[in-house]
Structure formats: structure tokens, C-alpha cells
Amino acid sequence: MAARGRPKSFDKETALEQAMLAFWDRGFEATGVDDLASTMGISTSSLYATFGGKEDLFLAALDHYQGDRGRYTKSAMENGSTALDCFRNLFEVSAIELTRTDQPRGCMLALALPTCSPEMEPLRMKMNERRGVSLRRFVERLRRAVKEGEIDSSCDTTSLALFFLTTIQGMSIQARTGASREKLIEVGKLAMRAWPET
Amino acid sequence: MAARGRPKSFDKETALEQAMLAFWDRGFEATGVDDLASTMGISTSSLYATFGGKEDLFLAALDHYQGDRGRYTKSAMENGSTALDCFRNLFEVSAIELTRTDQPRGCMLALALPTCSPEMEPLRMKMNERRGVSLRRFVERLRRAVKEGEIDSSCDTTSLALFFLTTIQGMSIQARTGASREKLIEVGKLAMRAWPET
DNA sequence: GAATATCTGGAACGAACGTTCCTCAATTGA
DNA sequence: TCAATTGAGGAACGTTCGTTCCAGATATTC
Numbered sequence: 189m190a191a192r193g194r195p196k197s198f199d200k201e202t203a204l205e206q207a208m209l210a211f212w213d214r215g216f217e218a219t220g221v222d223d224l225a226s227t228m229g230i231s232t233s234s235l236y237a238t239f240g241g242k243e244d245l246f247l248a249a250l251d252h253y254q255g256d257r258g259r260y261t262k263s264a265m266e267n268g269s270t271a272l273d274c275f276r277n278l279f280e281v282s283a284i285e286l287t288r289t290d291q292p293r294g295c296m297l298a299l300a301l302p303t304c305s306p307e308m309e310p311l312r313m314k315m316n317e318r319r320g321v322s323l324r325r326f327v328e329r330l331r332r333a334v335k336e337g338e339i340d341s342s343c344d345t346t347s348l349a350l351f352f353l354t355t356i357q358g359m360s361i362q363a364r365t366g367a368s369r370e371k372l373i374e375v376g377k378l379a380m381r382a383w384p385e386t
Numbered sequence: 387m388a389a390r391g392r393p394k395s396f397d398k399e400t401a402l403e404q405a406m407l408a409f410w411d412r413g414f415e416a417t418g419v420d421d422l423a424s425t426m427g428i429s430t431s432s433l434y435a436t437f438g439g440k441e442d443l444f445l446a447a448l449d450h451y452q453g454d455r456g457r458y459t460k461s462a463m464e465n466g467s468t469a470l471d472c473f474r475n476l477f478e479v480s481a482i483e484l485t486r487t488d489q490p491r492g493c494m495l496a497l498a499l500p501t502c503s504p505e506m507e508p509l510r511m512k513m514n515e516r517r518g519v520s521l522r523r524f525v526e527r528l529r530r531a532v533k534e535g536e537i538d539s540s541c542d543t544t545s546l547a548l549f550f551l552t553t554i555q556g557m558s559i560q561a562r563t564g565a566s567r568e569k570l571i572e573v574g575k576l577a578m579r580a581w582p583e584t
Numbered sequence: 585g586a587a588t589a590t591c592t593g594g595a596a597c598g599a600a601c602g603t604t605c606c607t608c609a610a611t612t613g614a
Numbered sequence: 615t616c617a618a619t620t621g622a623g624g625a626a627c628g629t630t631c632g633t634t635c636c637a638g639a640t641a642t643t644c
Contacts, residue, residue, distance in 0.1 A: 193620025194610040215501030217415040221602055231623050232603080238621095242602065294500075302497045302562055303413030316563045347572040350565070351553075354573050358556030362548070364500055365514045371548055378549040382576040391590025392640040419632055429593050430633080436591095440632065 200238060201252075203228040207239075208249035208257075213292040216246055216301045216311070243311055246300075250318065253296045260285050261356075265325050271333030272383060275352060279376025282356050286363040287372060294360035323353050343384045355379040398436060399450075401426040405437075406447035406455075411490040414444055414499045414509070441509055444498075448516065451494045458483050459554075463523050469531030470581060473550060477574025480554050484561040485570060492558035521551050541582045553577040 206228045210219050221242055225232045239245040260281045268274035286294055297319055304312050326349035333339040359372050367375075404426045408417050419440055423430045437443040458479045466472035484492055495517055502510050524547035531537040557570050565573075 191620080192612050192618080194612095194622075196621065197610095213501065214503050215415070217413070218501065218503040218506070220600075222600085231621095233605085233624080234622065236603070298559055299500045302492075302500055302559060303411065303416065305412050305416040308416070319563060344572065347569065348576060350560070350569055351573045351576040354556035354560050355549075355553055355577075356556070357559045358552035358554070361496055361500060361555045361559075362552050365517060367548070371545065374542065374545040375549045375552050378546060378580040379553075379577075382579040389590075390588075390642050392592075392642095394591065395640095418630075420630085431594085431635085432592065434633070 196238075198228075198230050198234070203230060203238070204248055204252050207245055208252050208296070209292065211246055211249050211300055212253065212296040215299065216308070217304060246311070247314065250296065250300075250315070254318065254321075257285070257291065258295065258297065261322050262325060265329045271329055271338050274329055275383070276380060278352070279356075279379060280373060282359060283369055283372035283376050286359055287367075287369040293363040295357070298357045298360035299364060319353075323349055326352055338386075339384050340386075348382065348384070351382055352379065394436075396426075396428050396432070401428060401436070402443075402446055402450050405443055406450050406494070407490065409444055409447050409498055410451065410494040413497065414506070415502060444509070445512065448494065448498075448513070452516065452519075455483070455489065456493065456495065459520050460523060463527045469527055469536050472527055473581070474578055476550070477554075477577060478571060480557060481567055481570035481574050484557055485565075485567040491561040493555070496555045496558035497562060517551075521547055524550055536584075537582050538584075546580065546582070549580055550577065 207224055210224055210227050214223075221232055221235065224242075224245065225235050228235065230238075235245065239248055261278060264278035264281055265274055268277055297315060301308070301312050301315055327346055330339065330343070330345040330349055334341050334343060334345060339345075355375070359367075359375060362372060362375070405422055408422055408425050411417075412421075419430055419433065422440075422443065423433050426433065428436075433443065437446055459476060462476035462479055463472055466475055495513060499506070499510050499513050525544055528537065528541070528543035528547055532539050532541060532543060537543075553573070557565075557573060560570060560573070
């Protein structure tokens with residue numbers, strides 16, 4: 189069942205993890221292909237043969253991020269008996285995840301490509317689409333809460349979801365600026381004051 | 387009183403304005419010196435003679451931004467009979483300014499250099515310091531409100547100020563992603579729910 | 585008008601960019 | 615054992631990067 193030809197001398201997932209960390213830390217534009225290759229422990233030719241080009245690698249790294257480090261928002265929406273619990277947990281977990289010392293601070297989706305040259309605009313748009321996934325999950329959870337009677341039906345769920353997402357994105361900037369975990373937990377608690385009265 | 391030698395053929399302020407718009411739109415890393423020069427309507431030699439290098443020009447553009455387009459946060463803190471009025475106004479004005487169609491969306495300080503290569507880290511730190519100015523102004527205004535009895539002294543003014551700044555920074559990301567002015571106004575209203583009860 | 589001073593556009597610099605190519609190494613199937 | 619196949623490292627591609635240099639143009643001062 190082994191593949192024909194010379195086998196890969198590196199693990200694709202491990203290399204992708206390293207690429208993700210580089211893009212996450214320095215952003216898309218500031219991370220060079222040579223930097224990536226040396227960080228990943230492979231040559232540029234192997235990089236191109238395995239992942240395509242820089243843009244493809246970036247998108248693959250983004251997928252890797254969303255499927256691993258970025259899952260905490262999804263998890264928060266799924267765990268918790270009430271929507272209130274879910275979002276309270278969302279903010280606490282976000283504050284913790286965004287300030288971890290064993291990885292770049294802040295969210296890769298929020299920080300890696302906020303601005304770019306016109307040629308890279310299509311790539312930036314793809315990031316925007318990916319950010320939308322979180323928003324939709326927030327809306328769905330809030331709508332479910334309305335349906336179950338936890339939240340009054342007068343609540344503007346889309347605006348509330350957007351507010352929560354906006355706050356978390358702001359927390360990414362703050363985490364990168366150097367705000368402490370404790371400060372961000374306080375910020376999260378204040379955001380929860382927007383929760384509709386029962 | 388005229389200067390010796392050949393006079394400048396361009397207005398320095400106008401050129402700086404154009405440089406600011408370019409950096410604001412595309413970010414520091416993605417904006418090239420040749421792009422800048424042609425946008426400013428001058429040659430690279432004039433650019434270097436007048437502004438120094440790319441980093442110096444960026445900092446000058448940042449100063450220009452803060453003294454002009456970025457003044458709305460300062461104005462909001464100074465105008466308003468109560469702190470509540472000030473911050474309500476801050477969010478409304480922010481939502482409007484961040485989504486103007488005659489200039490790049492979002493705040494230049496929040497978007498132009500969130501991530502960078504290690505060599506540019508000192509420059510990024512300078513941006514962090516500049517962001518701190520807004521935070522200090524928010525804190526001062528809230529403290530004044532406590533002193534004047536508008537807000538109860540049990541209020542954690544630094545956390546509340548950080549929360550407001552965080553929300554506005556998140557609004558910058560949202561504005562760049564494409565969120566409408568109306569949506570951001572709603573987000574601002576929800577942020578104001580964190581205002582301490584009287 | 586001559587001397588001095590400053591600003592101009594354009595050419596040129598070495599370095600780094602993303603990408604491709606080529607040769608050699610390592611493995612499988614016959 | 616040997617052709618076929620795939621991955622390896624590294625040199626090299628043309629382009630763009632930020633920056634410097636230079637000859638010429640335009641002003642003031644004497």
C-alpha cells in the first residue's frame with residue numbers, strides 16, 4: 189500500500205503547523221517563503237511541490253488553524269445548558285486562548301491579513317468569508333435560545349451576535365498589544381452586560 | 387524670508403495626506419515606496435529628502451492621522467455635558483467615521499500594522515504606545531464622572547475604558563470586513579449596556 | 585552674471601521577494 | 615537488477631524591495 193517513489197522525509201501536518209505559527213505570528217505579507225521553508229524544516233521546492241504556492245499554503249494554514257486552535261468558539265456554542273452559559277464561557281475561553289504564552293497572541297483570522305495590496309484583495313475576501321462562520325454560529329445559538337424561551341423574541345439576535353464577535357475581534361488586537369489575560373476576562377464580563385434581560 | 391535654493395514643487399502636507407491614505411488603505415508592509423511616491427506625486431528622491439525613510443514617513447503619516455481623521459475620539463471625550471453623553475456620542479461618531487466612503491474603512495492605528503516581521507517590531511511598539519493615548523483619555527473621563535458623582539465609585543473605570551476601546555477596535559475590523567454603518571451603530575448601542583447603573 | 589544652495593527626476597544599488605528548474609537520492613514494481 | 619516514480623537540496627530565474635547617487639533645474643545672495 190506504500191506510495192511509489194521516494195517517500196516524504198517530513199510530516200505534512202507538522203510542517204503545516206509550523207507554517208501556521210509563522211503566518212499567525214508575523215502575518216501574511218511579512219512572512220517570506222524562505223522564512224516559511226526554514227521554519228518548516230524543508231526546502232522551497234518541497235514546499236511548492238507539497239502545498240502549491242504561498243497563497244495556497246496560507247489558506248491551508250488557515251484551515252489548520254480553524255480546525256485546531258480556532259475551535260474554541262465552536263466548542264463554546266456547543267457546550268453549555270443555556271445560551272447564557274455558552275456565551276459566558278465563550279468570553280472566558282477567548283480571553284484565555286488569545287493570551288496563551290505558547291502560541292502567538294490573538295486570533296489568526298483577525299490579525300493575519302486585515303489590510304493588503306490590491307493584488308491580494310481576493311485572499312483577504314476569503315478571510316472575511318471564514319470570519320462569517322463564527323458570526324453565523326453565534327446567531328444560530330441565540331435564535332435557538334429565543335425559540336426555547338430563554339431570550340425574549342424582541343431581541344435583535346443578529347446585532348447581538350455581531351456585537352459579541354466585534355468584542356472578541358477587539359480582544360485579539362488587545363491581546364497582540366499586550367493586554368493581560370485578567371484584563372481581557374474583565375472585558376468579556378463587561379460585554380456580557382449586553383445580554384438581554386430575562 | 388524666502389529659503390535659499392530651489393523651492394519645493396509640492397505641498398508637504400498634501401503629500402503627507404496622500405501617504406497617510408495609502409498606508410491606511412493597504413497597511414505598512416504592503417505599501418511600497420514607489421507606490422507612495424507616485425501616489426504623492428513626487429519622486430522617491432524627494433520623498434527621502436523630505437521625510438527620511440519609509441518608517442519615518444509612516445510615523446509622520448500616523449501623526450497626521452491622529453491630528454486630523456483620528457481626532458473624533460478626543461472630541462467625543464471633550465464634548466458632552468455628562469460622561470454618558472460623551473461615550474454614547476463616541477460610539478455613534480465612531481460608527482460613522484469608521485464607515486465613511488471617502489476614506490479607507492476602519493482606524494489606521496488599529497489596522498495598519500497589527501502583525502509584522504521581527505525587524506519591524508519596534509515600529510509596531512510605537513503604534514501600541516499611540517493606541518494607549520485613547521485609553522488614557524477614556525479612563526480620565528470616567529474618573530472625572532466618578533468624582534462628579536455621575537458614576538458610582540465602585541466602578542472599575544480602567545476595565546470599562548478598556549472594554550470601550552476594545553469594542554471600537556473590533557468595530558475597525560468589522561468596518562474593514564464590510565459591516566454597514568447601521569450595524570455598527572447597533573453594536574455601539576449594545577456596548578453602552580455595560581454602562582454602570584446609576 | 586557668478587557663486588551658492590536646494591530640490592528635481594531618473595538611473596542604479598544590493599538585497600529580498602515568490603517561483604521555477606535541474607540534478608541527485610530514495611523507494612517501488614517488474 | 616533496472617526502469618519508473620517521487621522527493622530532496624540548491625542554484626537560478628526575473629521582479630520588486632527600500633535606498634542612494636547624480637546630473638540638471640531653479641531659486642537666492644552677492
